[in-house]
Amino acid sequence: MTEHQRQVISSALEGRAANGKMQRLLDALPDDLQGEMLGIWERATVPAGHILIEENTEAENIGFVLDGLLAMIKDLPDGRRHIIGLLTPADLFGRAFNGKSGYRIEALTETEVLTCPREPFEALLVRSPEAERLFLLNVLDELDAAREWVMVLGSGKVVQRVASLLLILCRHKVQGAIAPRAPINLNIKLKRVDIAHLLGTSPESLSRSFKQLERDGIIAINTPYDMDVLDLGELTEAAGNALLIEDFDL
Amino acid sequence: MTEHQRQVISSALEGRAANGKMQRLLDALPDDLQGEMLGIWERATVPAGHILIEENTEAENIGFVLDGLLAMIKDLPDGRRHIIGLLTPADLFGRAFNGKSGYRIEALTETEVLTCPREPFEALLVRSPEAERLFLLNVLDELDAAREWVMVLGSGKVVQRVASLLLILCRHKVQGAIAPRAPINLNIKLKRVDIAHLLGTSPESLSRSFKQLERDGIIAINTPYDMDVLDLGELTEAAGNALLIEDFDL
DNA sequence: CGCGGCGTTGAACACGGTCAATTCTTGTGG
DNA sequence: CCACAAGAATTGACCGTGTTCAACGCCGCG
Numbered sequence: 001m002t003e004h005q006r007q008v009i010s011s012a013l014e015g016r017a018a019n020g021k022m023q024r025l026l027d028a029l030p031d032d033l034q035g036e037m038l039g040i041w042e043r044a045t046v047p048a049g050h051i052l053i054e055e056n057t058e059a060e061n062i063g064f065v066l067d068g069l070l071a072m073i074k075d076l077p078d079g080r081r082h083i084i085g086l087l088t089p090a091d092l093f094g095r096a097f098n099g100k101s102g103y104r105i106e107a108l109t110e111t112e113v114l115t116c117p118r119e120p121f122e123a124l125l126v127r128s129p130e131a132e133r134l135f136l137l138n139v140l141d142e143l144d145a146a147r148e149w150v151m152v153l154g155s156g157k158v159v160q161r162v163a164s165l166l167l168i169l170c171r172h173k174v175q176g177a178i179a180p181r182a183p184i185n186l187n188i189k190l191k192r193v194d195i196a197h198l199l200g201t202s203p204e205s206l207s208r209s210f211k212q213l214e215r216d217g218i219i220a221i222n223t224p225y226d227m228d229v230l231d232l233g234e235l236t237e238a239a240g241n242a243l244l245i246e247d248f249d250l
Numbered sequence: 251m252t253e254h255q256r257q258v259i260s261s262a263l264e265g266r267a268a269n270g271k272m273q274r275l276l277d278a279l280p281d282d283l284q285g286e287m288l289g290i291w292e293r294a295t296v297p298a299g300h301i302l303i304e305e306n307t308e309a310e311n312i313g314f315v316l317d318g319l320l321a322m323i324k325d326l327p328d329g330r331r332h333i334i335g336l337l338t339p340a341d342l343f344g345r346a347f348n349g350k351s352g353y354r355i356e357a358l359t360e361t362e363v364l365t366c367p368r369e370p371f372e373a374l375l376v377r378s379p380e381a382e383r384l385f386l387l388n389v390l391d392e393l394d395a396a397r398e399w400v401m402v403l404g405s406g407k408v409v410q411r412v413a414s415l416l417l418i419l420c421r422h423k424v425q426g427a428i429a430p431r432a433p434i435n436l437n438i439k440l441k442r443v444d445i446a447h448l449l450g451t452s453p454e455s456l457s458r459s460f461k462q463l464e465r466d467g468i469i470a471i472n473t474p475y476d477m478d479v480l481d482l483g484e485l486t487e488a489a490g491n492a493l494l495i496e497d498f499d500l
Numbered sequence: 501c502g503c504g505g506c507g508t509t510g511a512a513c514a515c516g517g518t519c520a521a522t523t524c525t526t527g528t529g530g
Numbered sequence: 531c532c533a534c535a536a537g538a539a540t541t542g543a544c545c546g547t548g549t550t551c552a553a554c555g556c557c558g559c560g
Contacts (some may be wrong), residue, residue, distance in 0.1 A: 050327070053330065063324055064421060072397070074401055074491070075472065076405070076490060076491050077490065077491070078490060080399055082405070082491075084397050084398065084400050084401060084404075085397065097386070097387060097390060098387075098390045098394070102394070102397070102398070103397070117394050126379075126383075129376075129382065131381045132383070132386065133380060133382070135378075135386070136347070136382065136385070136386045136389065137347060137348075137391060139386065140347060140348045140389060143392055143393045143396060144348070144396050145390060146393060146396035146400060147334050147335070147352070147353070147396050148352070149400050149440055150294050150333055150334050150335065150396060150400055150403060151324055151353075153403040153404055153450065154332045154334075154403055154449075155332070155446075155450070164430070171306060199288045200403065200404035200405070200406065223336075240326060240327065240328060241324070241327070241332075242325050244494035
Protein backbone atom coordinates (compact mmCIF):
# COMPACT_ATOMS: atom_id res chain seq x y z
CA MET A 1 0.00 0.00 0.00
CA THR A 2 1.42 3.34 -0.96
CA GLU A 3 1.37 6.33 1.29
CA HIS A 4 -0.88 8.04 -1.20
CA GLN A 5 -3.52 5.32 -0.95
CA ARG A 6 -3.46 5.43 2.82
CA GLN A 7 -4.13 9.11 2.64
CA VAL A 8 -7.02 8.80 0.21
CA ILE A 9 -8.74 6.31 2.43
CA SER A 10 -7.99 7.84 5.77
CA SER A 11 -9.17 11.21 4.60
CA ALA A 12 -12.29 9.60 3.19
CA LEU A 13 -13.00 7.95 6.51
CA GLU A 14 -12.15 10.94 8.62
CA GLY A 15 -14.96 11.51 11.08
CA ARG A 16 -17.39 9.33 9.14
CA ALA A 17 -19.91 7.02 10.72
CA ALA A 18 -18.58 4.30 8.48
CA ASN A 19 -15.07 4.61 9.82
CA GLY A 20 -15.12 1.85 12.38
CA LYS A 21 -16.57 -0.78 10.14
CA MET A 22 -14.29 -0.02 7.24
CA GLN A 23 -11.27 -0.34 9.51
CA ARG A 24 -12.47 -3.67 10.77
CA LEU A 25 -13.05 -4.87 7.26
CA LEU A 26 -9.58 -3.87 6.20
CA ASP A 27 -7.91 -5.39 9.24
CA ALA A 28 -9.48 -8.72 8.44
CA LEU A 29 -7.72 -8.83 5.08
CA PRO A 30 -4.23 -10.20 4.53
CA ASP A 31 -1.66 -7.42 4.27
CA ASP A 32 -0.90 -7.82 0.60
CA LEU A 33 -4.59 -7.51 -0.32
CA GLN A 34 -5.25 -4.46 1.78
CA GLY A 35 -3.33 -2.30 -0.63
CA GLU A 36 -5.02 -3.86 -3.60
CA MET A 37 -8.43 -3.36 -2.09
CA LEU A 38 -7.72 0.24 -1.27
CA GLY A 39 -6.28 0.95 -4.68
CA ILE A 40 -9.47 0.29 -6.60
CA TRP A 41 -11.80 2.51 -4.60
CA GLU A 42 -12.63 6.03 -5.53
CA ARG A 43 -14.40 8.61 -3.51
CA ALA A 44 -17.40 10.54 -4.76
CA THR A 45 -19.97 12.98 -3.52
CA VAL A 46 -23.40 12.70 -5.07
CA PRO A 47 -26.28 15.15 -4.67
CA ALA A 48 -29.75 14.20 -3.43
CA GLY A 49 -31.81 12.65 -6.20
CA HIS A 50 -28.82 11.29 -8.05
CA ILE A 51 -29.16 7.76 -9.37
CA LEU A 52 -26.15 5.58 -8.65
CA ILE A 53 -27.39 2.36 -10.20
CA GLU A 54 -30.14 2.23 -12.78
CA GLU A 55 -32.86 -0.40 -12.64
CA ASN A 56 -32.48 -3.44 -14.88
CA THR A 57 -28.90 -2.84 -15.80
CA GLU A 58 -25.83 -4.84 -14.99
CA ALA A 59 -24.37 -2.58 -12.39
CA GLU A 60 -20.77 -1.88 -13.19
CA ASN A 61 -19.96 -0.50 -9.80
CA ILE A 62 -19.84 -1.61 -6.22
CA GLY A 63 -20.35 1.07 -3.64
CA PHE A 64 -19.75 1.71 0.03
CA VAL A 65 -21.70 4.38 1.86
CA LEU A 66 -19.59 6.78 3.89
CA ASP A 67 -22.20 9.33 4.82
CA GLY A 68 -25.73 10.21 3.81
CA LEU A 69 -28.68 8.10 2.83
CA LEU A 70 -29.42 5.98 -0.22
CA ALA A 71 -32.51 3.96 -1.09
CA MET A 72 -33.32 0.98 -3.25
CA ILE A 73 -36.29 2.16 -5.27
CA LYS A 74 -38.69 0.42 -7.60
CA ASP A 75 -41.02 2.39 -9.83
CA LEU A 76 -44.40 0.82 -10.41
CA PRO A 77 -46.18 0.98 -13.76
CA ASP A 78 -48.98 3.05 -12.25
CA GLY A 79 -46.52 5.80 -11.43
CA ARG A 80 -46.23 5.02 -7.75
CA ARG A 81 -42.84 4.24 -6.34
CA HIS A 82 -41.80 1.84 -3.67
CA ILE A 83 -38.75 1.99 -1.44
CA ILE A 84 -37.47 -1.52 -0.85
CA GLY A 85 -34.76 -0.68 1.59
CA LEU A 86 -32.36 1.95 2.84
CA LEU A 87 -28.59 2.13 2.64
CA THR A 88 -26.87 3.90 5.50
CA PRO A 89 -23.20 4.53 6.28
CA ALA A 90 -21.09 1.37 6.26
CA ASP A 91 -23.50 -0.41 3.91
CA LEU A 92 -22.31 -2.00 0.70
CA PHE A 93 -24.37 -1.88 -2.47
CA GLY A 94 -24.09 -3.17 -6.00
CA ARG A 95 -24.48 -6.64 -7.38
CA ALA A 96 -21.32 -8.66 -7.13
CA PHE A 97 -21.87 -12.06 -8.78
CA ASN A 98 -25.52 -11.34 -9.05
CA GLY A 99 -26.58 -10.06 -12.44
CA LYS A 100 -28.83 -7.12 -13.04
CA SER A 101 -30.66 -5.32 -10.34
CA GLY A 102 -34.45 -5.20 -10.18
CA TYR A 103 -34.42 -1.78 -8.60
CA ARG A 104 -32.34 1.34 -8.74
CA ILE A 105 -30.14 2.95 -6.13
CA GLU A 106 -30.90 6.60 -5.57
CA ALA A 107 -29.53 9.16 -3.16
CA LEU A 108 -32.17 10.53 -0.79
CA THR A 109 -29.76 13.06 0.67
CA GLU A 110 -26.39 14.30 -0.46
CA THR A 111 -24.17 11.31 0.02
CA GLU A 112 -20.50 10.43 0.21
CA VAL A 113 -19.62 7.08 -1.27
CA LEU A 114 -16.64 4.99 -2.17
CA THR A 115 -17.11 3.20 -5.46
CA CYS A 116 -15.10 0.70 -7.37
CA PRO A 117 -15.59 -1.19 -10.63
CA ARG A 118 -17.31 -4.53 -10.21
CA GLU A 119 -14.77 -6.65 -12.09
CA PRO A 120 -11.72 -6.14 -9.90
CA PHE A 121 -13.90 -6.32 -6.81
CA GLU A 122 -15.24 -9.72 -7.79
CA ALA A 123 -11.77 -10.83 -8.81
CA LEU A 124 -10.46 -9.88 -5.43
CA LEU A 125 -13.20 -11.80 -3.68
CA VAL A 126 -12.46 -14.85 -5.78
CA ARG A 127 -8.79 -14.62 -4.96
CA SER A 128 -9.18 -13.96 -1.26
CA PRO A 129 -11.34 -16.28 0.81
CA GLU A 130 -11.03 -13.83 3.71
CA ALA A 131 -12.54 -11.04 1.65
CA GLU A 132 -15.22 -13.37 0.40
CA ARG A 133 -16.11 -14.38 3.94
CA LEU A 134 -16.51 -10.72 4.89
CA PHE A 135 -18.71 -10.16 1.91
CA LEU A 136 -20.76 -13.24 2.74
CA LEU A 137 -21.34 -12.04 6.28
CA ASN A 138 -22.41 -8.70 4.92
CA VAL A 139 -24.91 -10.34 2.60
CA LEU A 140 -26.23 -12.46 5.45
CA ASP A 141 -26.88 -9.29 7.42
CA GLU A 142 -28.69 -7.76 4.49
CA LEU A 143 -30.78 -10.89 4.26
CA ASP A 144 -31.80 -10.58 7.88
CA ALA A 145 -32.65 -6.95 7.35
CA ALA A 146 -34.76 -7.78 4.30
CA ARG A 147 -36.65 -10.48 6.20
CA GLU A 148 -37.22 -8.04 8.99
CA TRP A 149 -38.86 -5.70 6.54
CA VAL A 150 -41.02 -8.52 5.30
CA MET A 151 -42.28 -8.90 8.84
CA VAL A 152 -42.82 -5.21 9.32
CA LEU A 153 -44.74 -4.82 6.08
CA GLY A 154 -46.81 -7.90 6.79
CA SER A 155 -48.17 -6.37 9.98
CA GLY A 156 -51.54 -4.95 9.16
CA LYS A 157 -51.92 -1.60 10.84
CA VAL A 158 -49.94 1.46 9.85
CA VAL A 159 -49.21 2.50 13.44
CA GLN A 160 -47.48 -0.81 13.97
CA ARG A 161 -45.32 -0.30 10.92
CA VAL A 162 -44.39 3.20 12.03
CA ALA A 163 -43.54 1.94 15.49
CA SER A 164 -41.42 -0.80 13.95
CA LEU A 165 -39.56 1.72 11.83
CA LEU A 166 -38.85 3.85 14.88
CA LEU A 167 -37.63 0.78 16.73
CA ILE A 168 -35.25 -0.05 13.94
CA LEU A 169 -33.96 3.50 13.93
CA CYS A 170 -33.49 3.37 17.69
CA ARG A 171 -31.55 0.15 17.44
CA HIS A 172 -29.44 1.64 14.71
CA LYS A 173 -28.78 4.65 16.89
CA VAL A 174 -27.84 3.02 20.16
CA GLN A 175 -25.92 0.33 18.32
CA GLY A 176 -25.09 -2.00 21.16
CA ALA A 177 -24.86 0.69 23.80
CA ILE A 178 -26.22 -0.42 27.12
CA ALA A 179 -29.82 -0.07 28.19
CA PRO A 180 -31.00 3.37 27.16
CA ARG A 181 -33.47 4.54 29.79
CA ALA A 182 -33.40 8.19 28.91
CA PRO A 183 -35.36 9.39 25.87
CA ILE A 184 -33.67 8.47 22.61
CA ASN A 185 -33.38 11.34 20.20
CA LEU A 186 -33.90 10.43 16.57
CA ASN A 187 -32.79 12.53 13.69
CA ILE A 188 -34.82 11.28 10.76
CA LYS A 189 -33.31 12.15 7.43
CA LEU A 190 -36.29 10.92 5.43
CA LYS A 191 -39.06 13.06 4.06
CA ARG A 192 -42.57 11.96 4.96
CA VAL A 193 -43.22 10.89 1.40
CA ASP A 194 -40.19 8.64 1.47
CA ILE A 195 -41.19 7.06 4.75
CA ALA A 196 -44.60 6.49 3.21
CA HIS A 197 -43.12 4.71 0.21
CA LEU A 198 -40.94 2.71 2.53
CA LEU A 199 -43.83 1.54 4.69
CA GLY A 200 -46.26 1.12 1.83
CA THR A 201 -48.64 3.83 2.93
CA SER A 202 -49.45 7.52 2.39
CA PRO A 203 -47.97 10.65 4.01
CA GLU A 204 -51.38 11.49 5.45
CA SER A 205 -51.72 8.18 7.24
CA LEU A 206 -48.18 8.57 8.49
CA SER A 207 -48.90 11.91 10.00
CA ARG A 208 -51.88 10.47 11.82
CA SER A 209 -49.88 7.54 13.12
CA PHE A 210 -47.12 9.76 14.43
CA LYS A 211 -49.69 11.92 16.17
CA GLN A 212 -51.27 8.89 17.74
CA LEU A 213 -47.94 7.70 19.09
CA GLU A 214 -47.41 11.17 20.48
CA ARG A 215 -50.88 11.25 22.06
CA ASP A 216 -50.10 7.91 23.67
CA GLY A 217 -47.00 9.44 25.24
CA ILE A 218 -44.67 7.09 23.41
CA ILE A 219 -42.81 9.70 21.41
CA ALA A 220 -42.41 13.47 21.32
CA ILE A 221 -42.34 15.22 17.96
CA ASN A 222 -40.17 18.30 17.86
CA THR A 223 -40.01 18.76 14.13
CA PRO A 224 -40.99 16.24 11.45
CA TYR A 225 -37.33 15.28 11.35
CA ASP A 226 -36.53 15.36 15.02
CA MET A 227 -38.33 13.30 17.61
CA ASP A 228 -37.66 11.62 20.93
CA VAL A 229 -38.65 8.12 21.86
CA LEU A 230 -39.91 8.44 25.42
CA ASP A 231 -40.83 4.86 26.20
CA LEU A 232 -39.05 2.10 24.39
CA GLY A 233 -41.15 -0.60 26.01
CA GLU A 234 -44.41 0.97 24.93
CA LEU A 235 -42.99 1.52 21.47
CA THR A 236 -42.16 -2.16 21.19
CA GLU A 237 -45.66 -2.91 22.36
CA ALA A 238 -47.10 -0.59 19.74
CA ALA A 239 -45.04 -2.32 17.06
CA GLY A 240 -47.07 -5.38 17.89
CA ASN A 241 -44.42 -7.84 16.88
CA ALA A 242 -41.63 -9.27 18.92
CA LEU A 243 -38.92 -7.90 16.69
CA LEU A 244 -35.70 -6.60 18.07
CA ILE A 245 -36.59 -6.66 21.71
CA GLU A 246 -33.60 -8.77 22.54
CA ASP A 247 -31.36 -6.20 20.94
CA PHE A 248 -31.96 -3.78 23.75
CA ASP A 249 -31.07 -5.09 27.20
CA LEU A 250 -34.17 -3.75 28.79
CA MET B 251 -16.48 -41.07 -1.14
CA THR B 252 -17.57 -44.56 -0.22
CA GLU B 253 -19.99 -46.57 -2.25
CA HIS B 254 -22.36 -46.48 0.71
CA GLN B 255 -22.43 -42.67 0.75
CA ARG B 256 -23.09 -42.52 -2.95
CA GLN B 257 -26.05 -44.76 -2.45
CA VAL B 258 -27.49 -42.76 0.43
CA ILE B 259 -27.40 -39.61 -1.62
CA SER B 260 -28.47 -40.98 -4.93
CA SER B 261 -31.42 -42.74 -3.35
CA ALA B 262 -32.32 -39.56 -1.54
CA LEU B 263 -32.29 -37.61 -4.76
CA GLU B 264 -34.10 -40.23 -6.79
CA GLY B 265 -36.94 -38.59 -8.62
CA ARG B 266 -36.86 -35.50 -6.44
CA ALA B 267 -37.40 -31.99 -7.68
CA ALA B 268 -34.20 -31.03 -5.93
CA ASN B 269 -32.14 -33.55 -7.86
CA GLY B 270 -30.76 -31.28 -10.55
CA LYS B 271 -29.59 -28.56 -8.27
CA MET B 272 -27.96 -30.89 -5.79
CA GLN B 273 -26.01 -32.54 -8.58
CA ARG B 274 -24.83 -29.21 -9.86
CA LEU B 275 -23.76 -28.17 -6.39
CA LEU B 276 -21.76 -31.34 -5.93
CA ASP B 277 -20.13 -31.15 -9.33
CA ALA B 278 -18.82 -27.70 -8.51
CA LEU B 279 -16.89 -29.05 -5.54
CA PRO B 280 -13.38 -30.44 -5.74
CA ASP B 281 -13.39 -34.24 -5.73
CA ASP B 282 -11.92 -34.70 -2.30
CA LEU B 283 -14.57 -32.51 -0.70
CA GLN B 284 -17.50 -34.13 -2.44
CA GLY B 285 -17.16 -37.18 -0.25
CA GLU B 286 -16.77 -35.10 2.86
CA MET B 287 -19.82 -33.05 2.02
CA LEU B 288 -21.91 -36.10 1.35
CA GLY B 289 -20.73 -37.85 4.50
CA ILE B 290 -22.22 -35.34 6.91
CA TRP B 291 -25.74 -35.24 5.52
CA GLU B 292 -28.56 -37.31 6.87
CA ARG B 293 -31.96 -37.86 5.41
CA ALA B 294 -35.18 -37.33 7.32
CA THR B 295 -38.91 -37.27 6.75
CA VAL B 296 -40.87 -34.83 8.86
CA PRO B 297 -44.67 -34.65 9.19
CA ALA B 298 -46.71 -31.52 8.55
CA GLY B 299 -46.62 -29.18 11.52
CA HIS B 300 -43.22 -30.34 12.68
CA ILE B 301 -40.82 -27.62 13.77
CA LEU B 302 -37.34 -28.03 12.35
CA ILE B 303 -35.74 -24.96 13.84
CA GLU B 304 -37.14 -23.17 16.86
CA GLU B 305 -37.30 -19.39 17.03
CA ASN B 306 -34.55 -17.59 18.92
CA THR B 307 -32.24 -20.54 19.22
CA GLU B 308 -28.85 -21.09 17.69
CA ALA B 309 -29.84 -23.56 15.06
CA GLU B 310 -27.60 -26.57 15.24
CA ASN B 311 -28.58 -27.86 11.86
CA ILE B 312 -28.39 -26.90 8.26
CA GLY B 313 -31.06 -28.33 6.02
CA PHE B 314 -31.73 -28.94 2.36
CA VAL B 315 -35.29 -29.45 1.14
CA LEU B 316 -35.79 -32.49 -1.06
CA ASP B 317 -39.56 -32.51 -1.30
CA GLY B 318 -42.48 -30.83 0.39
CA LEU B 319 -42.96 -27.36 1.76
CA LEU B 320 -41.50 -25.52 4.73
CA ALA B 321 -42.15 -22.02 5.98
CA MET B 322 -40.30 -19.42 8.00
CA ILE B 323 -42.84 -18.41 10.60
CA LYS B 324 -42.93 -15.69 13.21
CA ASP B 325 -45.53 -15.69 15.96
CA LEU B 326 -46.78 -12.31 17.03
CA PRO B 327 -47.57 -11.45 20.64
CA ASP B 328 -51.24 -10.97 19.79
CA GLY B 329 -51.53 -14.59 18.75
CA ARG B 330 -51.42 -13.95 15.04
CA ARG B 331 -48.72 -15.56 12.97
CA HIS B 332 -46.82 -14.30 10.02
CA ILE B 333 -45.19 -16.35 7.29
CA ILE B 334 -41.99 -14.62 6.21
CA GLY B 335 -41.10 -16.93 3.38
CA LEU B 336 -41.41 -20.38 1.93
CA LEU B 337 -38.81 -23.08 1.46
CA THR B 338 -39.31 -25.36 -1.51
CA PRO B 339 -37.26 -28.25 -2.90
CA ALA B 340 -33.61 -27.37 -3.49
CA ASP B 341 -33.68 -24.58 -0.90
CA LEU B 342 -31.16 -24.44 1.91
CA PHE B 343 -32.13 -23.36 5.39
CA GLY B 344 -30.41 -22.86 8.70
CA ARG B 345 -28.06 -20.17 9.87
CA ALA B 346 -24.50 -20.81 8.90
CA PHE B 347 -22.28 -18.09 10.36
CA ASN B 348 -25.31 -16.15 11.35
CA GLY B 349 -26.32 -16.59 14.98
CA LYS B 350 -29.81 -17.24 16.19
CA SER B 351 -32.82 -17.12 13.99
CA GLY B 352 -35.63 -14.63 14.54
CA TYR B 353 -38.26 -17.03 13.24
CA ARG B 354 -38.85 -20.73 13.23
CA ILE B 355 -38.85 -23.22 10.40
CA GLU B 356 -41.97 -25.33 10.27
CA ALA B 357 -43.18 -27.98 7.85
CA LEU B 358 -46.43 -27.01 6.13
CA THR B 359 -46.71 -30.39 4.44
CA GLU B 360 -44.94 -33.67 5.00
CA THR B 361 -41.42 -32.95 3.91
CA GLU B 362 -38.24 -34.77 2.98
CA VAL B 363 -35.05 -33.05 4.02
CA LEU B 364 -31.35 -33.60 4.20
CA THR B 365 -29.85 -32.22 7.37
CA CYS B 366 -26.37 -31.88 8.71
CA PRO B 367 -24.84 -30.40 11.86
CA ARG B 368 -23.88 -26.78 11.49
CA GLU B 369 -20.30 -27.07 12.72
CA PRO B 370 -18.85 -29.36 10.06
CA PHE B 371 -20.86 -27.53 7.41
CA GLU B 372 -19.32 -24.23 8.37
CA ALA B 373 -15.92 -25.82 8.67
CA LEU B 374 -16.24 -27.17 5.17
CA LEU B 375 -17.21 -23.77 3.81
CA VAL B 376 -14.22 -22.22 5.53
CA ARG B 377 -11.91 -24.82 4.09
CA SER B 378 -13.30 -24.75 0.58
CA PRO B 379 -13.63 -21.45 -1.23
CA GLU B 380 -15.60 -23.23 -3.97
CA ALA B 381 -18.20 -24.39 -1.47
CA GLU B 382 -18.30 -20.98 0.08
CA ARG B 383 -18.87 -19.38 -3.30
CA LEU B 384 -21.80 -21.70 -3.92
CA PHE B 385 -23.23 -20.84 -0.55
CA LEU B 386 -22.75 -17.14 -1.21
CA LEU B 387 -24.62 -17.38 -4.50
CA ASN B 388 -27.41 -19.19 -2.74
CA VAL B 389 -27.65 -16.47 -0.12
CA LEU B 390 -27.67 -13.82 -2.84
CA ASP B 391 -30.64 -15.56 -4.43
CA GLU B 392 -32.43 -15.66 -1.10
CA LEU B 393 -31.76 -11.98 -0.72
CA ASP B 394 -33.35 -11.27 -4.07
CA ALA B 395 -36.33 -13.36 -3.13
CA ALA B 396 -36.72 -11.56 0.18
CA ARG B 397 -36.56 -8.16 -1.54
CA GLU B 398 -39.13 -9.36 -4.01
CA TRP B 399 -41.46 -10.11 -1.11
CA VAL B 400 -40.83 -6.68 0.27
CA MET B 401 -42.10 -5.29 -3.02
CA VAL B 402 -45.10 -7.57 -3.11
CA LEU B 403 -46.13 -6.77 0.44
CA GLY B 404 -45.62 -3.07 -0.14
CA SER B 405 -48.15 -3.01 -2.95
CA GLY B 406 -51.40 -1.86 -1.51
CA LYS B 407 -54.27 -3.94 -2.83
CA VAL B 408 -54.77 -7.56 -1.93
CA VAL B 409 -55.60 -8.62 -5.49
CA GLN B 410 -52.21 -7.36 -6.56
CA ARG B 411 -50.50 -9.38 -3.89
CA VAL B 412 -52.43 -12.50 -4.84
CA ALA B 413 -51.58 -11.98 -8.48
CA SER B 414 -47.92 -11.52 -7.55
CA LEU B 415 -47.95 -14.74 -5.58
CA LEU B 416 -49.45 -16.60 -8.52
CA LEU B 417 -46.83 -15.10 -10.80
CA ILE B 418 -44.06 -16.28 -8.54
CA LEU B 419 -45.58 -19.74 -8.45
CA CYS B 420 -45.83 -19.75 -12.25
CA ARG B 421 -42.22 -18.73 -12.61
CA HIS B 422 -41.23 -21.41 -10.18
CA LYS B 423 -43.23 -23.93 -12.16
CA VAL B 424 -42.05 -23.23 -15.69
CA GLN B 425 -38.50 -22.67 -14.43
CA GLY B 426 -36.86 -21.42 -17.55
CA ALA B 427 -39.00 -23.41 -19.92
CA ILE B 428 -39.77 -21.47 -23.06
CA ALA B 429 -42.76 -19.23 -23.50
CA PRO B 430 -45.75 -20.95 -21.95
CA ARG B 431 -48.77 -20.01 -24.03
CA ALA B 432 -51.07 -22.72 -22.85
CA PRO B 433 -52.74 -22.40 -19.45
CA ILE B 434 -50.32 -23.05 -16.62
CA ASN B 435 -51.65 -25.46 -14.07
CA LEU B 436 -50.75 -24.65 -10.49
CA ASN B 437 -50.91 -27.10 -7.66
CA ILE B 438 -50.99 -24.97 -4.55
CA LYS B 439 -49.90 -26.82 -1.46
CA LEU B 440 -50.79 -24.01 0.90
CA LYS B 441 -53.97 -23.75 2.91
CA ARG B 442 -55.88 -20.51 2.53
CA VAL B 443 -54.97 -19.46 6.04
CA ASP B 444 -51.29 -19.92 5.26
CA ILE B 445 -51.53 -17.89 2.09
CA ALA B 446 -53.25 -15.22 4.13
CA HIS B 447 -50.44 -15.14 6.67
CA LEU B 448 -47.95 -15.03 3.84
CA LEU B 449 -49.59 -12.08 2.14
CA GLY B 450 -50.50 -10.29 5.32
CA THR B 451 -54.24 -10.50 4.86
CA SER B 452 -57.25 -12.61 5.84
CA PRO B 453 -58.63 -15.81 4.28
CA GLU B 454 -61.88 -14.00 3.49
CA SER B 455 -60.16 -11.28 1.50
CA LEU B 456 -58.16 -13.94 -0.27
CA SER B 457 -61.23 -15.80 -1.33
CA ARG B 458 -62.71 -12.64 -2.77
CA SER B 459 -59.50 -11.80 -4.61
CA PHE B 460 -59.29 -15.24 -6.17
CA LYS B 461 -62.89 -14.93 -7.28
CA GLN B 462 -62.21 -11.57 -8.80
CA LEU B 463 -59.28 -12.91 -10.79
CA GLU B 464 -61.52 -15.72 -11.96
CA ARG B 465 -64.31 -13.32 -12.93
CA ASP B 466 -61.76 -11.34 -14.92
CA GLY B 467 -60.89 -14.49 -16.85
CA ILE B 468 -57.31 -14.47 -15.64
CA ILE B 469 -57.42 -17.75 -13.77
CA ALA B 470 -59.71 -20.76 -13.44
CA ILE B 471 -60.25 -22.26 -10.01
CA ASN B 472 -60.83 -25.98 -10.05
CA THR B 473 -60.39 -26.65 -6.37
CA PRO B 474 -58.89 -24.30 -3.77
CA TYR B 475 -55.61 -26.10 -4.36
CA ASP B 476 -55.75 -26.51 -8.10
CA MET B 477 -56.05 -23.63 -10.50
CA ASP B 478 -55.02 -22.68 -14.02
CA VAL B 479 -53.47 -19.44 -15.05
CA LEU B 480 -55.22 -18.59 -18.31
CA ASP B 481 -53.58 -15.33 -19.21
CA LEU B 482 -50.09 -14.64 -17.97
CA GLY B 483 -50.04 -11.15 -19.44
CA GLU B 484 -53.21 -10.12 -17.68
CA LEU B 485 -51.97 -11.68 -14.48
CA THR B 486 -48.81 -9.59 -14.66
CA GLU B 487 -51.00 -6.60 -15.28
CA ALA B 488 -53.12 -7.43 -12.26
CA ALA B 489 -50.02 -7.75 -10.12
CA GLY B 490 -49.49 -4.09 -10.86
CA ASN B 491 -45.76 -4.15 -10.47
CA ALA B 492 -43.15 -4.87 -13.06
CA LEU B 493 -41.77 -7.89 -11.25
CA LEU B 494 -40.67 -10.94 -13.06
CA ILE B 495 -41.86 -10.03 -16.48
CA GLU B 496 -38.48 -10.53 -18.00
CA ASP B 497 -38.35 -14.03 -16.59
CA PHE B 498 -40.96 -15.20 -19.05
CA ASP B 499 -40.11 -14.67 -22.68
CA LEU B 500 -43.53 -13.40 -23.59
C1' DC C 501 -74.88 -40.37 10.07
C1' DG C 502 -72.85 -36.60 12.44
C1' DC C 503 -68.87 -34.14 13.57
C1' DG C 504 -64.93 -30.96 12.56
C1' DG C 505 -61.88 -28.59 9.55
C1' DC C 506 -61.80 -25.60 5.73
C1' DG C 507 -63.47 -22.55 2.38
C1' DT C 508 -66.79 -19.39 0.93
C1' DT C 509 -70.49 -15.81 1.41
C1' DG C 510 -72.80 -11.85 3.51
C1' DA C 511 -73.32 -7.63 6.42
C1' DA C 512 -71.48 -4.11 9.43
C1' DC C 513 -67.85 -1.41 10.62
C1' DA C 514 -63.09 0.36 11.00
C1' DC C 515 -59.05 1.60 8.80
C1' DG C 516 -56.60 3.80 5.44
C1' DG C 517 -56.38 6.07 0.81
C1' DT C 518 -57.66 10.12 -1.75
C1' DC C 519 -58.72 14.86 -2.64
C1' DA C 520 -58.79 19.53 -1.10
C1' DA C 521 -57.72 23.16 2.00
C1' DT C 522 -54.60 25.07 5.56
C1' DT C 523 -50.48 25.82 8.13
C1' DC C 524 -45.52 25.63 8.62
C1' DT C 525 -40.97 25.84 6.88
C1' DT C 526 -37.52 27.07 3.81
C1' DG C 527 -35.30 29.56 0.49
C1' DT C 528 -35.18 33.69 -2.53
C1' DG C 529 -35.15 38.30 -3.90
C1' DG C 530 -36.28 42.95 -2.84
C1' DC D 531 -34.74 42.25 7.59
C1' DC D 532 -39.01 41.50 5.52
C1' DA D 533 -42.15 39.80 1.87
C1' DC D 534 -43.22 36.33 -0.94
C1' DA D 535 -43.25 31.93 -3.21
C1' DA D 536 -42.59 26.94 -3.30
C1' DG D 537 -42.35 22.77 -0.99
C1' DA D 538 -43.58 19.93 2.87
C1' DA D 539 -46.48 18.55 6.54
C1' DT D 540 -50.71 18.50 8.60
C1' DT D 541 -55.80 18.50 9.02
C1' DG D 542 -60.45 17.46 7.70
C1' DA D 543 -64.14 15.14 4.93
C1' DC D 544 -65.36 11.48 2.11
C1' DC D 545 -65.31 7.01 0.20
C1' DG D 546 -63.37 2.54 -1.17
C1' DT D 547 -61.15 -1.55 0.56
C1' DG D 548 -60.39 -4.94 3.88
C1' DT D 549 -61.16 -6.83 8.39
C1' DT D 550 -64.23 -8.88 11.49
C1' DC D 551 -67.87 -11.72 12.93
C1' DA D 552 -71.36 -14.81 11.84
C1' DA D 553 -73.59 -18.22 9.12
C1' DC D 554 -73.53 -21.62 5.63
C1' DG D 555 -71.88 -25.33 2.42
C1' DC D 556 -68.60 -28.81 1.39
C1' DC D 557 -65.89 -32.80 2.10
C1' DG D 558 -63.43 -36.34 4.57
C1' DC D 559 -63.47 -39.21 8.49
C1' DG D 560 -64.76 -41.55 12.51
